[in-house]
Amino acid sequence: MSIEVTGVSKRFGDFVALEDVSVSIPSGRLTALLGPSGGGKSTLLRIIAGLERADAGTVGIEGLDATGLPARKRGVGFVFQHYAAFKHLTVRRNVAFGLEIRKRPKEEIRRRVDELLALVHLEQFADRLPAQLSGGQRQRMALARALAVEPKVLLLDEPFGALDAKVRKELREWLRRLHDEVHVTTVFVTHDQEEALEVADEIVVINDGRVEQIGTPDELYDSPANDFVMRFLGPVTQLGSQLVRPHDVAVAVGADDPDAVAGRVARVVRVGFEVRVEVSTGEQLVLATMTRTEFLRLGVDVGTTVSVRVVPGAPVVPVVPDGSPVRSGLEVHAG
């Protein structure tokens, strides 16, 4: 394990940011800390980096106890959401900063900076000031700057959060490719589940200062530990006392299935190839999604009597009767 966080707690005044959090982050992997804003994921990242001090608990990096070490001695690279560019230094000097601090020979610094600028495709901007770069370019510069000192771990705090959607998507794919090339243990914070599912090898879901679940994207998607994880990873609907994804709800006409619930189509919305069918079971409004082809084959419309059930084998999570989320962390599968 590359990063070992054990029993970490952190409060800001009355606000509990982290409560007894323990996480192991494997070497050489790309790990996402995923969760809603204010859930504590950025605080955890900053504690790992040494930019924030935990009230309790320990942080180990590459087998070393780093709990009491200041940020500058931890050997971590940190990339900030808003780039934190050194405005008065050129791109080249920004990237060289960590090496200059370490008093490396001039020739070595030059060579290494050239390599890194090539890696992040900023060679032709080496002598510009950060103000003359676009947001995406500045963030790539910040990445090169963090990588220059050959950190043991690379930490990124919402690295693409300040960028527009298109640049975000490009940089996301680019980060994945970069990681496949550089192989440094990387942890990034995001509140975008799509970003985490697409890029990360491993995802840690954090909410309300606690770890909700740790696993690969597939594990999280196929076996969400609780209703929070399930809700956070995409749209859900409720059928009976179970939380299920709308595309795992099967709609049938005239079927005689003991597990199915009878209802009436209340509304039909078409979005491109996808059709959303809302079925009223009398006490619930259940959402089912299907492709246009499936919808046409089914031949239903508003008012049609149908039956709905969860597709066998689909992941579901129980909802306690009063609607408050289940916190047991147990996994329940249908079928």
Place this chain on the structure above:
Amino acid sequence: MPVVAGGRLTRASGLGLGVAMLWFSLLVLIPLAAVVATAAAGGWSGFWQAVTNEQTAAAIRLTVGTAMLVTVVNVVMGTLIAWVLVRDRFPGQRALEVLIDVPFALPTIVAGLVLLSLYGPDSPLGVDVANTRAAVFLAFLFVTLPFVVRTVQPVLAELDPEVEEAAASLGASRFTTFRRIVLPALAPAIAAGAALSFARGVSEYGSLVLLSGNLPMQTEVTSVRILSSIENDNLGNAAAVATVLLAVSFAVIVALDVIQRRVGRRG
């Protein structure tokens, strides 16, 4: 009236500009031009004689030298004060904020009297600097207090703490971070504050009247020299020395403009 940023002058705004320029010329530009013109009327030799007169030269040396020294102190103390006001939180801070502005609002003659009460003959501290060069230094220090603080403060407040965290995560010590990251970011503001502080020091008069004794060759500053020329009805001489002070003021304004444009480019 205002329409669009960068708009061309309309008839009404053109008239407004004309009236404003007339007033500004009558009040400021023509009188200042009169100073330079009167100095020039005496010819180069007259001007040179006036400013190299032994007593005047001593006054100019004292004024410029003390103003420089005070500016150096202000650069250090002003930056430190700004730092404490922006980065620290403690009870009584608001009162310190008010104290910074006092020298700006206090009438200069009152400033002299105020300093005399602690650093004059009746000093409860037993420190009497009245009628010495230390009094000139003290008076300059008092009246120039706000400049560096007030120019550095907003820049420091705007400074993104993440930039310092980034430097720390790259291995920089607190001192290195300050020297290589914070100081360069503050440098234009410090320079601007220093320029204003220097200009204010060089042109100071009121606070010295009661404090420094205006002893020729010892504690007499340039403004006092000009005043005594005026009182002796030697306006040509006064204008010559005043032109030297005006040249300093203009140099400062040009320096400030250059600094501002350089910062503008950094974005």
Place this chain on the structure above:
Amino acid sequence: MGRGRGPGRWAARAVVTAYLVLLVAWPLWLVAQHTFADGLDQLRGIVDDPDVAHALRLTVVVAILSVVLNTVFGVGISLLIVRYRFPGRRLLNALLDVPLSVSPIVVGLALVLVYGGRSGWFGPALEDAGLQVVFATPGIVLATTFVALPLVIREVVPVLEEIGTEQEQAAQSLGATAGQTFRRITLPAIKWGVTYGVVLSLARSLGEFGAVKVVSGNVLGETRTATLVVEEKYLNFDQGGAYATAFLLALVAVACIVVVSIIRPKEEPR
């Protein structure tokens, strides 16, 4: 760096506090102490002295006149500089700062050279027309206005730049005339900037000394202002009177700063 911990932070606090107390707070406090050394007698003596009372009245009248002039001129020129482009705009912008860095004695000299009754450029002609400027109240007003000129402008220009022109354009698209746009949109937006500039100008105008000394002639009961009274009393060994007058002036100055520091935070959520 930053949120420093440990001894460094305490040392910085201590140094800064000591510096400000020794340079500003303590001396200021001593003036108040001197003033009230004999109870209220000193202050009463000052107010009862008809010459001092006249000087205080003159100071207030001059200050008000100069603040009005500088506010009208300052707001107008700020609008012109921010909202329009014209040749010489940058030069004008730089020149407007000149009064801040010119010695008050030079200001006085400059005004005497132009408006002096005997040998000034315009002075003799004005005097023939019956208007005495130098050694009279108009000269004092001119000198005071000169030294406080940039203060309103320096406060209003940044606010105008920040609010931009969208709101004004929106008002005009809704049918507001130029005058209505200014009164209903622009003025409310800059009012705190203007207020701040007015308060600073007032403090500066009440306290001007050097420039006034040169142009006023310092005639007792006629052109002697409050700051000149302080000098006169002190040099004539009436220290009590000097301290009392100085205390009054300092009180107004400190009140102005306190008012400004109360106004300022209100400005932020704009």
